Amino acid sequence: xxxxxxxxxIKASAWLNxxxxxxxxxxxxxxxxxxxxMLCPGCVTHAAPQVKKVYDFFSRDLLTVIGLHSVFEHHxxxxxxxxxxxxxxxxxxxxVAVDNQTEGNPLPDTMTMLGLRGTPSILLVDKKGFxxxxxxxxxxxxQLGVELxxxxxxx
Amino acid sequence: xxxxxxxxxIKASAWLNxxxxxxxxxxxxxxxxxxxxMLCPGCVTHAAPQVKKVYDFFSRDLLTVIGLHSVFEHHxxxxxxxxxxxxxxxxxxxxVAVDNQTEGNPLPDTMTMLGLRGTPSILLVDKKGFxxxxxxxxxxxxQLGVELxxxxxxx
Amino acid sequence: xxxxxxxxxIKASAWLNxxxxxxxxxxxxxxxxxxxxMLCPGCVTHAAPQVKKVYDFFSRDLLTVIGLHSVFEHHxxxxxxxxxxxxxxxxxxxxVAVDNQTEGNPLPDTMTMLGLRGTPSILLVDKKGFxxxxxxxxxxxxQLGVELxxxxxxx
Amino acid sequence: xxxxxxxxxIKASAWLNxxxxxxxxxxxxxxxxxxxxMLCPGCVTHAAPQVKKVYDFFSRDLLTVIGLHSVFEHHxxxxxxxxxxxxxxxxxxxxVAVDNQTEGNPLPDTMTMLGLRGTPSILLVDKKGFxxxxxxxxxxxxQLGVELxxxxxxx
Numbered sequence: 001x002x003x004x005x006x007x008x009x010i011k012a013s014a015w016l017n018x019x020x021x022x023x024x025x026x027x028x029x030x031x032x033x034x035x036x037x038m039l040c041p042g043c044v045t046h047a048a049p050q051v052k053k054v055y056d057f058f059s060r061d062l063l064t065v066i067g068l069h070s071v072f073e074h075h076x077x078x079x080x081x082x083x084x085x086x087x088x089x090x091x092x093x094x095x096v097a098v099d100n101q102t103e104g105n106p107l108p109d110t111m112t113m114l115g116l117r118g119t120p121s122i123l124l125v126d127k128k129g130f131x132x133x134x135x136x137x138x139x140x141x142x143q144l145g146v147e148l149x150x151x152x153x154x155x
Numbered sequence: 156x157x158x159x160x161x162x163x164x165i166k167a168s169a170w171l172n173x174x175x176x177x178x179x180x181x182x183x184x185x186x187x188x189x190x191x192x193m194l195c196p197g198c199v200t201h202a203a204p205q206v207k208k209v210y211d212f213f214s215r216d217l218l219t220v221i222g223l224h225s226v227f228e229h230h231x232x233x234x235x236x237x238x239x240x241x242x243x244x245x246x247x248x249x250x251v252a253v254d255n256q257t258e259g260n261p262l263p264d265t266m267t268m269l270g271l272r273g274t275p276s277i278l279l280v281d282k283k284g285f286x287x288x289x290x291x292x293x294x295x296x297x298q299l300g301v302e303l304x305x306x307x308x309x310x
Numbered sequence: 311x312x313x314x315x316x317x318x319x320i321k322a323s324a325w326l327n328x329x330x331x332x333x334x335x336x337x338x339x340x341x342x343x344x345x346x347x348m349l350c351p352g353c354v355t356h357a358a359p360q361v362k363k364v365y366d367f368f369s370r371d372l373l374t375v376i377g378l379h380s381v382f383e384h385h386x387x388x389x390x391x392x393x394x395x396x397x398x399x400x401x402x403x404x405x406v407a408v409d410n411q412t413e414g415n416p417l418p419d420t421m422t423m424l425g426l427r428g429t430p431s432i433l434l435v436d437k438k439g440f441x442x443x444x445x446x447x448x449x450x451x452x453q454l455g456v457e458l459x460x461x462x463x464x465x
Numbered sequence: 466x467x468x469x470x471x472x473x474x475i476k477a478s479a480w481l482n483x484x485x486x487x488x489x490x491x492x493x494x495x496x497x498x499x500x501x502x503m504l505c506p507g508c509v510t511h512a513a514p515q516v517k518k519v520y521d522f523f524s525r526d527l528l529t530v531i532g533l534h535s536v537f538e539h540h541x542x543x544x545x546x547x548x549x550x551x552x553x554x555x556x557x558x559x560x561v562a563v564d565n566q567t568e569g570n571p572l573p574d575t576m577t578m579l580g581l582r583g584t585p586s587i588l589l590v591d592k593k594g595f596x597x598x599x600x601x602x603x604x605x606x607x608q609l610g611v612e613l614x615x616x617x618x619x620x
Contacts, residue, residue, distance in 0.1 A: 145300020459614020
């Protein structure tokens, strides 16, 4: 018998704007995981402002927003000092995990584990800890709102 | 003991894009009622394109969209011929009810019955026929999406 | 020897927001003529707000803005009462000429005389009274600005 | 008798997308100088896309666009490798000078020389080499277009 697995924990080398978070401890809330690169145009111009809007819209008791900086190109251009400056300048205050990079691997660890296709990606985890949506690329506010509404309305 | 009333039927003098609709017959679906005037700037530039986006996004089996043309100013400028041309030119194909105007009354009948504050207004009716949201003015896509998602997720 | 003709006078059945204007009397200023229909989507959502922006940006001593309501479809929906309500509701205060319609003709008179292809159209007349640009459809602010800048910079 | 000075040469430590440029050699063309930082939100979301639009709009024979990366904060986050990745990812192909930083000085050299107030700044130099506009912060496309049009129309 197959057993559906809950969402795994993020493998981070550092956390910004927050103490390290555990997905498991967020049970009872919806979790929005936003995988990005700070120099990815779709992230910078659309997805990041959208995630900020979501973060500002909901009570922290209902929804947890986590950024995941999954760098897979231009590594030297997107180090942690650059990321810190980016978050500071754009006033992004939601928690951000720096995806761990195991030496010799082509992609960072959480990205590999989750099977992300690239950035931006938005993953939605329901109150019971199961992955319910895996969105890649540009997502309209209306669609993201509907998906969040469905999950938030569940008991 | 108070008994919660279901949403009343629209009082229309005409229907465009559709046969006359009954809210009661839409049980099991979510209903979005969009009250507008064809020359109200907030309707023309924001709310109507948003309602069109919602109408195009969802299956007709899940959501019913109804426009309600509730004219309370410039009556001679927004007659049914003007309304028809407006809907045609902007390619709005969702059902539209023309709110009935009883002679001598300051406001049209459905507008009065529903206690609308003006246009644009968006009212959301759940699958059991109860009013759940009454929004006036500009609503963000994200918020409207969340409210729709909650209602659509209900059994 | 060919003689270049100056821009002809508008043939209007009525003027709103202004006394009747003569293009000839505007010599020394640049004239922006904006042909529109109040129910043309491209006019309502892009061109009219753009023309308002231009009108608000420049000194009246430098630039004259004239709207031209050239109705060639849905005549009954875009009569003068509807036009007045439209201008009032959207707070368009620039002068507007109602293009004269000679009975039996397919198009209004100024539209025919100027060879307009449809709405929205923007025509730019230089300080000496000569037509310099004839733009049809959507025009970017940058392009319109450049064309105006060139004409305004001329002695 | 005061003699009006022509625009000085840029003091650059490196050039990207181009060989080193001399303002003097651009005589006969209009020059748009765009001072930015790659992590300044107003630059990233508004000014840089606007400058790209200008760069794509005009013939290279009429207008020269030069970016100037004047870093005065978060230096470690905006080094040349980060700048290269930023230009590459956003497909900015106009010439970019890296403003020279003299050790011990609070601001980079060209920024100091030109008296820039911050980023984004747009400076327009006319065909004779004289500074004609010095714009700081958000500039509307319409305004920038007008200013360019005036300068481009000059003999």
